[in-house]
Amino acid sequence: MAxxxxxxxxxxxxxxxxxxEYKGAPSTLCPGCGxxxxxxxxxxxxxxxxxxxxxxxxxxxIGCSSKxxxxxxxxxxxxxxxxxxxxxxxxxxxxxxxxxxxxAVSGDGDTGSIGMGQFKHLVRRNVPMVYIVENNGVYGLTxxxxxxxxxxxxxxxxxxxxxxxxxxxxxxxIIGGATFVARSFAxxxxxxxxxxxxxxxxRGLAILDIxxxxxxxxxxxxxxxxxxxxxxxxxxLHDMTFIRAQEEITVDYEEGEAIPVKMHDxxxxxxxxxxxxxxxxxxxxxxxxxxxxxxxxxFITGLIYVNQNNNRTIHDLLHMDExxxxxxxxxxxxxxxxxxxxxxxxxx
Amino acid sequence: MAVVDYQTEQQPAEIAREDVxxxxxxxxxxxxxxxxxxxxxxxxxxxxxxxxxxVTGKNLFPSNIKGLxxxxxxxxxxxxxxxxxxxxxxxxxxNPASFGDDLQSLEPxxxxxxxxxxxxxxxxSDVTYFPMPVKELVKNSGVDASLRDYIAxxxxxxxxxxxxxxxxxxxxxxxxxHFKGKQKAIASNMNVVNAAVAWAAANISTPSPFRVERMxxxxxxxxxxxxxxxxxxxxxxxxxxxxWYPITPSTSLVDALNDYLPELRIDKExxxxxxxxxxxxxxxxxxxxxxxxxxxxxxxxxxxSGPGIxxxxxxxxxAYFTEVPCVVWDVMRMGPSTGMPTRTGQGDLLSAYFLxxxxxxxxxxxxxxVKECFEFGWRSFDLxxxxxxxxxxxxxxxxxxxxxxxxxxxxxxxxxxxxxVLDAEALTAxxxxxxxxxxxxxxxxxxxxxxxxxxKAAFFTRGSGxxxxxxxxxxxxxWVANMDRLARKFETARxxxxxPIMVNEENATIGILSYGSNDPAIIEALDRLRELNINAAxxxxxxxxxTKEVGEFVAKYERIYVVDNNYNGQMAQLLRMEYPELAGRIxxxxxxxxxxxxxxxxxxxxxxxxx
Numbered sequence: 022m023a024x025x026x027x028x029x030x031x032x033x034x035x036x037x038x039x040x041x042e043y044k045g046a047p048s049t050l051c052p053g054c055g056x057x058x059x060x061x062x063x064x065x066x067x068x069x070x071x072x073x074x075x076x077x078x079x080x081x082x083i084g085c086s087s088k089x090x091x092x093x094x095x096x097x098x099x100x101x102x103x104x105x106x107x108x109x110x111x112x113x114x115x116x117x118x119x120x121x122x123x124x125a126v127s128g129d130g131d132t133g134s135i136g137m138g139q140f141k142h143l144v145r146r147n148v149p150m151v152y153i154v155e156n157n158g159v160y161g162l163t164x165x166x167x168x169x170x171x172x173x174x175x176x177x178x179x180x181x182x183x184x185x186x187x188x189x190x191x192x193x194x195i196i197g198g199a200t201f202v203a204r205s206f207a208x209x210x211x212x213x214x215x216x217x218x219x220x221x222x223x224r225g226l227a228i229l230d231i232x233x234x235x236x237x238x239x240x241x242x243x244x245x246x247x248x249x250x251x252x253x254x255x256x257x258l259h260d261m262t263f264i265r266a267q268e269e270i271t272v273d274y275e276e277g278e279a280i281p282v283k284m285h286d287x288x289x290x291x292x293x294x295x296x297x298x299x300x301x302x303x304x305x306x307x308x309x310x311x312x313x314x315x316x317x318x319x320f321i322t323g324l325i326y327v328n329q330n331n332n333r334t335i336h337d338l339l340h341m342d343e344x345x346x347x348x349x350x351x352x353x354x355x356x357x358x359x360x361x362x363x364x365x366x367x368x369x
Numbered sequence: 370m371a372v373v374d375y376q377t378e379q380q381p382a383e384i385a386r387e388d389v390x391x392x393x394x395x396x397x398x399x400x401x402x403x404x405x406x407x408x409x410x411x412x413x414x415x416x417x418x419x420x421x422x423x424v425t426g427k428n429l430f431p432s433n434i435k436g437l438x439x440x441x442x443x444x445x446x447x448x449x450x451x452x453x454x455x456x457x458x459x460x461x462x463x464n465p466a467s468f469g470d471d472l473q474s475l476e477p478x479x480x481x482x483x484x485x486x487x488x489x490x491x492x493x494s495d496v497t498y499f500p501m502p503v504k505e506l507v508k509n510s511g512v513d514a515s516l517r518d519y520i521a522x523x524x525x526x527x528x529x530x531x532x533x534x535x536x537x538x539x540x541x542x543x544x545x546x547h548f549k550g551k552q553k554a555i556a557s558n559m560n561v562v563n564a565a566v567a568w569a570a571a572n573i574s575t576p577s578p579f580r581v582e583r584m585x586x587x588x589x590x591x592x593x594x595x596x597x598x599x600x601x602x603x604x605x606x607x608x609x610x611x612x613w614y615p616i617t618p619s620t621s622l623v624d625a626l627n628d629y630l631p632e633l634r635i636d637k638e639x640x641x642x643x644x645x646x647x648x649x650x651x652x653x654x655x656x657x658x659x660x661x662x663x664x665x666x667x668x669x670x671x672x673x674s675g676p677g678i679x680x681x682x683x684x685x686x687x688a689y690f691t692e693v694p695c696v697v698w699d700v701m702r703m704g705p706s707t708g709m710p711t712r713t714g715q716g717d718l719l720s721a722y723f724l725x726x727x728x729x730x731x732x733x734x735x736x737x738x739v740k741e742c743f744e745f746g747w748r749s750f751d752l753x754x755x756x757x758x759x760x761x762x763x764x765x766x767x768x769x770x771x772x773x774x775x776x777x778x779x780x781x782x783x784x785x786x787x788x789x790v791l792d793a794e795a796l797t798a799x800x801x802x803x804x805x806x807x808x809x810x811x812x813x814x815x816x817x818x819x820x821x822x823x824x825k826a827a828f829f830t831r832g833s834g835x836x837x838x839x840x841x842x843x844x845x846x847x848w849v850a851n852m853d854r855l856a857r858k859f860e861t862a863r864x865x866x867x868x869p870i871m872v873n874e875e876n877a878t879i880g881i882l883s884y885g886s887n888d889p890a891i892i893e894a895l896d897r898l899r900e901l902n903i904n905a906a907x908x909x910x911x912x913x914x915x916t917k918e919v920g921e922f923v924a925k926y927e928r929i930y931v932v933d934n935n936y937n938g939q940m941a942q943l944l945r946m947e948y949p950e951l952a953g954r955i956x957x958x959x960x961x962x963x964x965x966x967x968x969x970x971x972x973x974x975x976x977x978x979x980x
Contacts, residue, residue: 080661095827106654106657107657109612112647113661113669114661114664114665117662117669118818121819139657339642339645339647340642342636346662347667354607354609354634354643356605
């Protein structure tokens, strides 16, 4: 097993911030909501990694999940936009200021239904940011309709029986060309944290589809998006350990037992195989595994697909300079009077 | 060739000079869409312009890639009128499919040029016909077979040049401009032009009652379309983020941005662009992106048309309520629905002004000329950032896609206004701030940009209820306070948007009020009305909300004719809403047929009202 040198949790992080600096306003979600647990993970991960909160830009659409950016990183700018169309807002902001650390939260309705188009195009453009889907298979704020990620045969008090096949957001992301695609479970905080850390180290768009039970509308016994179901059925593809660039890797695994994935910023994720033969760097294998999971109704979690090579971001495609567009001076933005004269000369 | 014989017998060899129409007629070129006539038509237009004759060119085209009838009209006006002319004097009938109707549309005494293999019936005896050996001349030119259809149009350029007296040297100069000096293209086109001129000189003995003569009225003038002008204005306004989705008639605005940005906006030191252009997946994404960009500190814009702004409605409300600066060009076309997508109109005035759900109202700029498209191109960003709001620029197809002569553009007269933005230093200085507080009493709050390196910089942007410190609220008093402030901000907008232009105030007894591309028709109509002893003052509104001058104008005259190029008379409706006590004075003069207004229609409408 891969471990890092044991150090007691520091009270302040690399930037000199206390964990409290990463907190947000009190949550107004239902007590026990999976989303709140994910917010807590975001707080502790950003604190631990020493993420500069002033550089973070939080984005969300509409829905229970989209409310959560108000509940973490209160020192960061946030934009709670419109339903299903947060990806476009985030795209505009991140192209404008490439130094922003984009952290987006959406839900299964916000991403898988109304926002499917924008989600796919966000993936296609590889806008560098972390995109979390807090996936509970149900519409909460409108009180209990099925979302597009609900499994066939699911039953809800309000909506009755779901007979439509679910949309697999991880598969959609991989098909769309995403280079970091993970699935996790809000009831598995250790894995969520490891994946969040890896996602923040990824160069490009990182998709995290986190099953996050809705305690009010979709946590009953026969729900496949409940805490009980998740705890019982979660099948981790691997045990994950995230090792920061600064830290020494003390590896403790047999050859072939684990895969170290070097991230762009120098950090490493060590994936200890729990499932033989599963290689998250193989796109076709990842899709095949997701399809098998769908076929057999397995709840697989972990880093499903990662590609650290060949991922040009939208900044690369637009040939952007290091200096963000938001910091350009008036002199840089407005061409000279002579430039206008020369344009006009062709129009006489 | 019996027809030609009939012609030569009927027509005199010379026309007395006083019977010749010089520099005051309209040419209409009828072609099938996609036949490549644009080069030929632009060449005629540019050559006349080069001869110092005021000209305008309008393309009337179908929503189609190839085959359907299309027309190009060129108006020559020694008096400098630029509106669409009701009359058609010279017809170049290259399209058999529309030949009959085209011929009927000619004024008595008009002339008709047509390919000599046309089997159309020459049904009018009050028209002079000029058959042209198009096929033969093109064949003889030796041009590659694949280019023959395109180059065939140069035959009518040459024949027309000979008939009406367009100088061949200016045709060559126009082609040189069109092909940006590419000698091969210029030569193969000129080859056909010269052959056509030579043929005409040898074979046409009938004089034309329409002639062009050199003038000096275009000296120092430029010629271009409104979309290019708007794009240039935006480039000089410092646009740094563009997101868009293709839609006629706004696409050429973004095309022009893509042409000029790489030329004008590459940073000298880094060699990198100082802008980003993203083609979005739809209009919803386009506006979402420009809102995100405006929020993050870009000068952001999109260009679209009516169906686009319908899709942008929800996001527009978000930009209004979260107070994010961004600019939306709406190059208007005919609606409702797909409408007539390649025909002009002003049907989006009300929908743009009030776009979105809830109580929203937006700053709208109303350019009337290519010069104003340029000016509003840069000014829109200053207004958007000053007012922290979404700003619409309402152009239309006629202004945006047609060729207009203009005085050269003026370099922005004011330094860039980036509005009330607090950076880290300012935050330390002010100590305490709230995103939606009205510190200055003008309703405009302060903002910070994401990424500002300061512990107090952050705020949460949301479309849901928020108080003056950007915190979530559902309290009625906080909601109302915020709406009151937004209303104050709108009153501030009223004092800084471009004021109306006043024309012909002296001795006026009635008022005409209009906006946008209706301007040339009204300017011309004022002269015609004066000949009828009707003296009208004309106010051209340049922005919404109305500035105080608008109310004063409406109060001044007992009858205000409000000219709209839409069905419902939307500007008239807006004025009645704004000045209910004066509503009885407002007379809507509205036309909506897909065509730019004519002076004749404006004149007759006002005349009827005054009778």
